[in-house]
Amino acid sequence: MSDSLTVTEQTRLRRAHERGHFDRETIYAILDAMPLCHVGCVMNDKPVVIPTIQWREGNHIYWHGSSASRSLRASENTNVCLTVSILDGFVLARSGFHHSVNYRSVMVFGQPTQIDDPDEKTAKLGNLIDSLYPGRNAGLRAMSAQDAKATALLSLPIEEASAKMRDGGVKDEEEDYGLPIWAGVVPVRQTLGEPIPDPRNLPDVEMPEHVHKISIG
Amino acid sequence: MSDSLTVTEQTRLRRAHERGHFDRETIYAILDAMPLCHVGCVMNDKPVVIPTIQWREGNHIYWHGSSASRSLRASENTNVCLTVSILDGFVLARSGFHHSVNYRSVMVFGQPTQIDDPDEKTAKLGNLIDSLYPGRNAGLRAMSAQDAKATALLSLPIEEASAKMRDGGVKDEEEDYGLPIWAGVVPVRQTLGEPIPDPRNLPDVEMPEHVHKISIG
Numbered sequence: 001m002s003d004s005l006t007v008t009e010q011t012r013l014r015r016a017h018e019r020g021h022f023d024r025e026t027i028y029a030i031l032d033a034m035p036l037c038h039v040g041c042v043m044n045d046k047p048v049v050i051p052t053i054q055w056r057e058g059n060h061i062y063w064h065g066s067s068a069s070r071s072l073r074a075s076e077n078t079n080v081c082l083t084v085s086i087l088d089g090f091v092l093a094r095s096g097f098h099h100s101v102n103y104r105s106v107m108v109f110g111q112p113t114q115i116d117d118p119d120e121k122t123a124k125l126g127n128l129i130d131s132l133y134p135g136r137n138a139g140l141r142a143m144s145a146q147d148a149k150a151t152a153l154l155s156l157p158i159e160e161a162s163a164k165m166r167d168g169g170v171k172d173e174e175e176d177y178g179l180p181i182w183a184g185v186v187p188v189r190q191t192l193g194e195p196i197p198d199p200r201n202l203p204d205v206e207m208p209e210h211v212h213k214i215s216i217g
Numbered sequence: 218m219s220d221s222l223t224v225t226e227q228t229r230l231r232r233a234h235e236r237g238h239f240d241r242e243t244i245y246a247i248l249d250a251m252p253l254c255h256v257g258c259v260m261n262d263k264p265v266v267i268p269t270i271q272w273r274e275g276n277h278i279y280w281h282g283s284s285a286s287r288s289l290r291a292s293e294n295t296n297v298c299l300t301v302s303i304l305d306g307f308v309l310a311r312s313g314f315h316h317s318v319n320y321r322s323v324m325v326f327g328q329p330t331q332i333d334d335p336d337e338k339t340a341k342l343g344n345l346i347d348s349l350y351p352g353r354n355a356g357l358r359a360m361s362a363q364d365a366k367a368t369a370l371l372s373l374p375i376e377e378a379s380a381k382m383r384d385g386g387v388k389d390e391e392e393d394y395g396l397p398i399w400a401g402v403v404p405v406r407q408t409l410g411e412p413i414p415d416p417r418n419l420p421d422v423e424m425p426e427h428v429h430k431i432s433i434g
Contacts, residue, residue: 036304036318040257040264047257047264051302051322085268087253087407090431096346096357097364101253105268129313140313141393147314170415176358182422186431187410190304198387198400205399214307214403 021163024059030106030163031056031084033217035132039063040081043074054082055131056158061108062124064153072152075112082108082156086217088167089187094176100166102185108161112154118145121153133210190217238380241276247323247380248273248301250434252349256280257298260291271299272348273375278325279341281370289369292329299325299373303434305384306404311393317383319402325378329371335362338370350427407434 021027037054040047050071054063061082065072089102115121125148126137170183195211238244254271257264267288271280278299282289306319332338342365343354387400412428 036302036320038255038257038266038268038300038302040255040266040298042259042262042264045259046296046326047259047298049255049257049266049298049300049324051255051300051320053318079263081257081264081266083255083266083268085253085255087433089410090349092350092353092428094358095364096342096354096360097368099346099349101270103253103268107266109263125313129316132307132316133309136309137313139398141311141396141398143313147312151314169413170417172417177417178419179358180419180422181356181358182425182428183415183418184424184428185413185415186428187413188433189408189410191406191408193306193404193406196386196402196404198402200387200389200394201400202395202397205397207401208399211309211399211401211403216304216405 021165022161024158026163027106027108027158027161028056030086030104030165031061031108031158033104033215034084034086035216037063037082037084039071039075040083041071041075041078043071048074053128054084055128057124057127059158061156061158062128062153064125064128064151067150067152069152072154075154076114077111079109079111080156086190087188089185091166091170091185092183093170094172094179094181094183098170098172098176102165102167102187104163104165106161106163108156108158110156110160112156115153115155118148121148121151124153124155125151132214134213136208136210139208192216238382239378241375243380244323244325244375244378245273247303247321247382248278248325248375250321250432251301251303252433254280254299254301256288256292257300258288258292258295260288265291270345271301272345274341274344276375278373278375279345279370281342281345281368284367284369286369289371292371293331294328296326296328297373303407304405306402308383308387308402309400310387311389311396311398311400315387315389315393317388319382319384319404321380321382321384323378323380325373325375327373327377329373332370332372335365338365338368341370341372342368349431351430353425353427356425409433
């Protein structure tokens with residue numbers, strides 16, 4: 001497998017002054033840092049953008065939803081764009097024009113397929129749990145046939161994809177640096193709050209280690 | 218103007234067990250809480266989902282980009298879906314099936330128009346700055362004709378829109394509450410880091426109040 005991804009639309013989608021990145025390492029790192037994604041599909045000739053949770057296994061990206069979901073069915077075997085974005089900071093410049101944000105984002109294009117096999121579906125959905133909470137799945141009530149039937153699972157190979165990002169400081173016009181205007185960067189982070197145990201937890205059940213292993217951003 | 222929004226696609230897009238909200242107050246609050254949005258458009262018959270910054274003025278939503286941006290031009294006077302999503306927490310249940318996330322999201326559908334008038338464009342882009350950093354725009358180097366020319370600005374009335382959200386605790390199958398499995402919610406928040414002043418700030422320039430007034434999430 002090649003280290004670089006095929007590039008078609010993406011090169012033309014680049015904004016001025018932004019660099020596209022097409023190496024797998026960069027793309028994988030961004031996908032792995034943020035489970036929230038936005039999947040764009042076309043329904044009735046109109047674009048629809050649905051927020052959902054994605055996870056990656058090797059060179060495939062997965063997402064799931066209700067079997068009754070029209071948007072999931074509208075995404076199967078047709079073109080989608082799955083985008084993951086992380087806001088890293090606000091960039092305050094000396095002109096409005098050079099204000100910006102620091103961010104990391106990935107767009108993955110392709111035609112997802114549905115995973116119908118119940119055993120494969122069960123295994124993959126267990127991997128979703130473990131991708132968020134390492135080791136949690138083995139201790140859960142096992143997936144029932146009804147659970148599997150109610151869940152639709154889509155898979156997309158990461159073949160046509162690109163990452164875009166901005167980091168670092170302010171970039172102003174050279175003549176603007178002499179102005180008495182405060183410029184700088186305000187970082188943004190996703191942070192986890194203190195876990196809130198379900199009031200119906202059994203009295204002897206302790207909070208497992210994986211609750212503190214959630215990694216986001 | 219009616220208090221409720223027209224509803225077409227959205228009712229059918231609802232996932233099982235999720236409630237759609239169509240009151241303006243709910244929709245406005247989510248849009249105002251998160252400048253990062255994802256705009257879906259169709260380019261060459263394929264969906265494309267672009268992360269960008271949105272802001273709201275009254276019943277219109279705005280976003281901007283480079284005048285050279287193909288995706289902005291592909292969004293003008295044609296159908297788009299603009300989605301704003303905020304991840305509020307991870308919900309850990311006793312079965313994989315009932316794991317979930319807490320979130321707030323809004324989808325706005327419609328056909329954006331471009332604002333070409335330079336004065337209107339300048340005013341609106343100043344409002345973008347002030348929406349993020351209250352009062353900042355008046356102190357900046359004024360927008361040049363070149364800045365305005367390089368920037369494309371889109372406007373979309375919030376007429377066809379819906380909010381979806383999940384909050385609260387774990388919802389398990391009744392028979393699963395007896396299992397010795399830890400369940401609970403791990404909150405997620407967007408937090409601001411300590412501002413990093415540009416090393417080229419003039420020595421007598423102090424950090425303005427609005428740097429601490431950024432509100433996100």
